[in-house]
Amino acid sequence: MESSPHAYTGPLPTPSTQAGREGLTAILARPARTAVALDFDGTLAEIVPDPEQARAHPRAVPALAVLAPKVASVAVITGRPAEVAVRYGGFAGVRGLDHLVVLGHYGAERWDAVSGEVHAPAPHPGVTAARGELPGYLDQIDAPPGIWIEEKGHAVAVHTRRADDPQAAFAALRDPLALLAARHGLVLEPGRMVLELRPPGTDKGKALADHVRGTGAEAVLYAGDDLGDLPAFAAVDALREEGVPGLLVCSASAEAPELAARADLVLRGPSAVVEFLASLAEQL
Incomplete structure (x- = not known):
């Protein structure tokens, strides 16, 4: 990037893309x-x-x-x-x-x-229903040990980080939990060793x-x-x-x-x- 009165200098790292460099220059300007x-x-x-x-x-x-x-x-x-x-x-x-x-x-x-x-x-009714069904559903699909549920108010999440093989547990649960979410009018949001059921939109x-x-x-x-x-x-x-x-x-x-x-x-x-x-x- 060509230097200018607003170009970033010093300890700020340089973005790897042209769009990012333009973005940072605009922020500084x-x-x-x-x-x-x-x-x-x-x-x-x-x-x-x-x-x-x-x-x-x-x-x-x-x-x-x-x-x-x-x-x-x-x-x-x-x-x-x-x-x-x-x-x-x-x-x-x-x-x-x-x-x-x-x-x-x-x-x-x-x-x-x-x-x-x-x-x-107001809370989505599907979250309440899914939250109530989730413990039994995890037993029904033989979820691996170490899985745990986090109550999030307007959503509910299933964590796999404590499982013996977190990534394998995550992969095994993704499709079954997507089905549960869809049944209650929710969407499944995957994250870092967590699968969250939450309202759409x-x-x-x-x-x-x-x-x-x-x-x-x-x-x-x-x-x-x-x-x-x-x-x-x-x-x-x-x-x-x-x-x-x-x-x-x-x-x-x-x-x-x-x-x-x-x-x-x-x-x-x-x-x-x-x-x-x-x-x-x-x-x-």
Whole structure:
């Protein structure tokens, strides 16, 4: 990329694609018109065997508190309930994050730092029905030992990370759980050793596109780590076609190579993502 007054320098890594380089240049040129959106688990927080023990990287909140006042918006888009992501992230009451938005359940819920309130729809009846049927169904299909169920309010998830062979368990359960989801009017969302049953019509792509349009942003950065982030990557591609430059960042893992193949910038996990956000804040 040719140098310019707004070209990135110093510690910021160079995106591998032309679209990504254009996106980063636009972000640096127009930070006040930039929307920054981030996944939580695997991006701002390390993946851990017990999701209830997940917490934001220690440097995540300080980095975001410096970045947020310089950009149009910062949003965390997660499959978790919004209130849980806020609590595990330590986002509430932080100076600099006064206008942070957390879009939980893939955008079905919204928490605004300015009010501290969560706005959420009524639970989907199919989730309640599937949740009640799931333990017996797993026994019926001889699910391997170590599988466990996570209650997520507006969704229910089956984790395979504790199984003797997590990947084999994941592959064995994917089709049967897809059938269960369809029977209750739900969709199956695969992730990193987790299969989530949730209502249709909500995904990170729609949540991101709606948020960007709602802010009137003229550039966008999205960072994620998992298959559930692919719709958000597709949303950035669509925004690019509309003339909104974007940067796609992957928090890389061996469990989701598809995301790294689609990204403009591949970073080694949450620590590197947080370092990138801190460096970006310094450049703006």
